[in-house]
Amino acid sequence: MVVLSLIQIGGLGYMSIGSFILLIASKKLSLTNKALVRNSFGLPDHFNAGGFVNAVMVYTLSVEFLGALVLWPLFAASGAENPLWQAVFHSISSFCTAGFSLFNTSLETYYSNPLVNIVIAVISLLGAMGFLVTMDFWQKFRHHKPRITSTSKIILVFTLIVTAIGTIMIFFTEPAIARMPFFDRFWISFFQAVSASTTVGFDTYPTGQLAHGVLYCLLVLMVLGASPAGTGGGIEIHHSRICMEPDDIRVPRPGNGNIHGQAYTGLQGISRQFCIYSLRNRFGSRGVSAYSCR
Numbered sequence: 001m002v003v004l005s006l007i008q009i010g011g012l013g014y015m016s017i018g019s020f021i022l023l024i025a026s027k028k029l030s031l032t033n034k035a036l037v038r039n040s041f042g043l044p045d046h047f048n049a050g051g052f053v054n055a056v057m058v059y060t061l062s063v064e065f066l067g068a069l070v071l072w073p074l075f076a077a078s079g080a081e082n083p084l085w086q087a088v089f090h091s092i093s094s095f096c097t098a099g100f101s102l103f104n105t106s107l108e109t110y111y112s113n114p115l116v117n118i119v120i121a122v123i124s125l126l127g128a129m130g131f132l133v134t135m136d137f138w139q140k141f142r143h144h145k146p147r148i149t150s151t152s153k154i155i156l157v158f159t160l161i162v163t164a165i166g167t168i169m170i171f172f173t174e175p176a177i178a179r180m181p182f183f184d185r186f187w188i189s190f191f192q193a194v195s196a197s198t199t200v201g202f203d204t205y206p207t208g209q210l211a212h213g214v215l216y217c218l219l220v221l222m223v224l225g226a227s228p229a230g231t232g233g234g235i236e237i238h239h240s241r242i243c244m245e246p247d248d249i250r251v252p253r254p255g256n257g258n259i260h261g262q263a264y265t266g267l268q269g270i271s272r273q274f275c276i277y278s279l280r281n282r283f284g285s286r287g288v289s290a291y292s293c294r
Contacts, residue, residue, distance in 0.1 A: 003100065004089055011096020011127065011231040012060060056131045060095065067091035067123040074116050078109070094120050095127035097231045099201025111191075111204035112184045120202060121194040128198035129155060130230030159197065166193030166221050174214045177205065196221035 071087035080086050086102055093100045101107060110116040126134060136152040170177075170189035177185045191204045196218040207215070 004092055007093055007096050007098040007100060011092075011098060012056070055135070059131045059134065063123060063126050064088075064091045064095050067094065067119065070119050071116070074113070074119065078113070078116075090120065091123055094123040094200060094202070095231060097124060097127055097198050097200040099195070101202060105206075106203045107191075108204055108206065111188050114183070114187055117187045117191045117204065121191060124194060124198040124200040124202075125159070127231040128200070129159065133230075162197050162221060162224060163190075163193050166197060166217060169217050170214055173217075174211055176209050176211070192218065193221065197224065 068084075068087040068091040071091055072084050075083035075086045075090075080103075089100075089102055090107075092098075099106075103109065107116065107120065133152045133155050136148045137156075140146075140148045167186075167189045170192055171185055174189070177188055180188070188205045191202070192210075194200075195202050199222050207218075210218075
């Protein structure tokens with residue numbers, strides 16, 4: 001329970017947890033706390049920080065609850081001990097992209113189980129893509145807004161492309177799974193690609209037995225990372241895209257942080273991501289996992 005609590009706090013971030021506690025205690029956030037929340041999640045100044053924190057908590061608990069509800073019968077059918085606890089633990093660990101498992105071999109037992117693969121992958125993607133992107137699509141689906149933001153489009157398209165490329169590369173280049181049945185190879189390849197791109201870290205095939213080329217592919221996916229305001233790590237997808245295609249950036253006028261019309265990233269944010277990207281490029285091969293430039 002202690003480990004699970006730490007995973008939850010780490011996934012949501014101390015700023016979200018602290019702000020939520022302050023909201024419960026005082027019913028509102030101070031101007032300083034609101035500014036900290038906006039800075040932590042990269043929110044525009046007009047964003048309601050208090051409402052955002054509440055919505056994030058509801059979204060997180062809802063996804064984790066539904067994930068555990070679906071995983072429970074799947075683990076029970078496979079004969080796992082304490083299937084309810086296993087379902088709760090793995091749902092939270094997936095959403096928070098922690099990758100901790102109660103099984104000795106992570107999820108390798110379920111490499112050929114499509115339902116477990118899909119559920120864990122979906123929970124991980126919902127956590128890694130973040131609340132803002134998911135709510136953006138939900139509001140578009142409910143016709144509350146005419147179109148999704150440019151940031152959400154970039155994140156969705158880039159996520160699909162990165163996952164597809166990773167899946168294809170693992171499927172066709174990994175010799176250790178070459179003789180497996182088609183669908184077993186596919187699920188292993190797909191799950192490993194999602195696990196790396198969301199930085200969740202679960203595996204359905206022993207990572208130590210993968211070829212060096214595939215390991216490098218997974219390393220690249222992890223460096224590209226998840227999405228802003230998500231629970232994953234890495235440079236973050238839309239910032240990776242900014243670093244890869246700097247000529248496509250429309251520089252905002254002073255006082256107005258705006259990229260591609262609606263994505264909220266000011267000049268300071270662009271400079272910060274270029275700094276992170278350069279440092280990772282320079283030192284990543286030496287095992288340095290993360291830098292922050294302020």
